[in-house]
Amino acid sequence: MSQLRRLDRRGFLKSAGTTVVLGSVGAKSASATRVLDAPPPPSGTPPQPNQSYDFDEIYDRSGTNCSKWDNVRDRFDTEIEVAMGVADMDFRSAPCVTRALAERCKHENWGYARRPESYLQAIVDWNQRRYGLEINPSTLQWSTGVHTGIIAGLMTFAPPGSRVLLTTPAYNGFYSDLRFTRTVPDESLMRLVDGHYSIDFDDFERRARRSNVFILCNPQNPTGNAWSPQELTRMGEICLEHRVVMLVDEIHCDFIRSDAAYTAFASLPNKEIVDNSITFKSASKSFSMSGLKVAWYFSNNRDYLERIGANSRGSLNTLGVEANHAALTEGDDWLDGLLPYLDGNHEYVESYVAENIPLVKYRKAQGTYLAWLDVTDLGERIGAERTAAEERANSGTEVTADEIVQRWLVENARIYLNAGSSYGAGGAGHMRMNLGTSRRLVERALENMAEALANA
Ligand SMILES: Cc1ncc(COP(=O)(O)O)c(C=O)c1O
Structure with a gap:
């Protein structure tokens, strides 16, 4: 059993904002050293080029009224291990951002600001x-x-x-x-x-x-x-x-x-x-x-x-x-460290899907941290069209086949992705997967998906 599965998520949730660091991940970026817990340098310190950052850290956002994690965990009865919907990232922000906010918080007045x-x-x-x-x-x-x-x-x-x-x-x-x-x-x-x-x-x-x-x-x-x-x-x-x-x-x-x-x-x-x-x-x-x-x-x-x-x-x-x-x-240095890490996430998904999940297709995106997966065959395997038609007939509500795929992935793979049908014409048969997160969670999501489909 992997380290991730052994995590007690409830304990994890209680300590919202707590850091959980897992062992190092296979294809690591240049981001090996943990620097984010180091005391901040004195204000006014110029940016430090070529610093390294720990993007592998699993930074728990649940319990912070975070739309990406808390909304979906409240919505479904099934425990969701990896929330990959709303387009924001799970990484801690760049240290320079947190430092600037901490500095400003020392002045305890929040009146109107002028345009600097x-x-x-x-x-x-x-x-x-x-x-x-x-x-x-x-x-x-x-x-x-x-x-x-x-x-x-x-x-x-x-x-x-x-x-x-x-x-x-x-x-x-x-x-x-x-x-x-x-x-x-x-x-x-x-x-x-x-x-x-x-x-x-x-x-x-x-x-x-x-x-x-x-x-x-x-x-x-x-x-x-x-x-x-x-x-x-x-x-x-x-x-x-x-x-x-x-x-x-x-x-x-x-x-x-x-x-x-x-x-x-x-x-x-x-x-x-x-x-x-x-x-x-x-x-x-x-x-x-x-x-x-x-x-x-x-x-x-x-x-x-x-x-x-x-x-x-x-x-x-x-x-x-x-x-x-x-x-x-x-923030250039932080972003420059993050970009190869995200490239690695996209490459990992492309190769893992090609080798292990034949019912899904993915070609690496040129930009964004979003992966647009073709799940047409997956939908067919689980009879998503038929289930959607039955639910429409029974409940009178608009349910798409992609929403059935979405629910199936929540229930069987404990991952949450966005249904392609919400992206207008041409969206059907797809799911959007947010890769703006630790590689370990991306790996976990794909392993869960492969395992679920192997039993489908
Ligand atoms: C293409 C695009 N435009 C706009 C937004 C929302 O931007 P904002 O939060 O600044 O309103 C998003 C958020 O996902 C987006 O993906």
């Missing part, structure tokens, strides 16, 4: 340094999250009842943004060849003619596609020609495989198509701080900025800004 110029500069420098993207700081605007920014964009450029173009499968949160703004999805189904998605540009253009807005996700959630300059340019040209405003969500851009590349839409050389866009970003996913609610958007198009500004009221979260500022000025 140094934070704007930190965003500009991060994008310049890491992606060669030049952002004019005077065009940067706050939002409490990428959702709030996108909703403001939809309210501005897509009147209720109008069509919004999505390339699908698409992030399920976009559908809730559309419901919120009473707009209608126009789904351009992507082509899937050998596990790789590409845009059907004829279909895309046909739909662009009748849409007001296109939400581009780069890299794409859930498929992980990192769009090439050619693909971005083609999407941009079509949108410009048909007067479709582009809302560009690049929240996952910090997560790119070492053999892939992220091209910021706003860095394209064609100024006209860039001027037809607003880009939304955040460091929230990148540094395990999505609950701190800080994001930003920018555009070279002053008219667009003025118009969207009339529909958005960006407020500042004092601690969020401190955390973001620290991450963007001192």
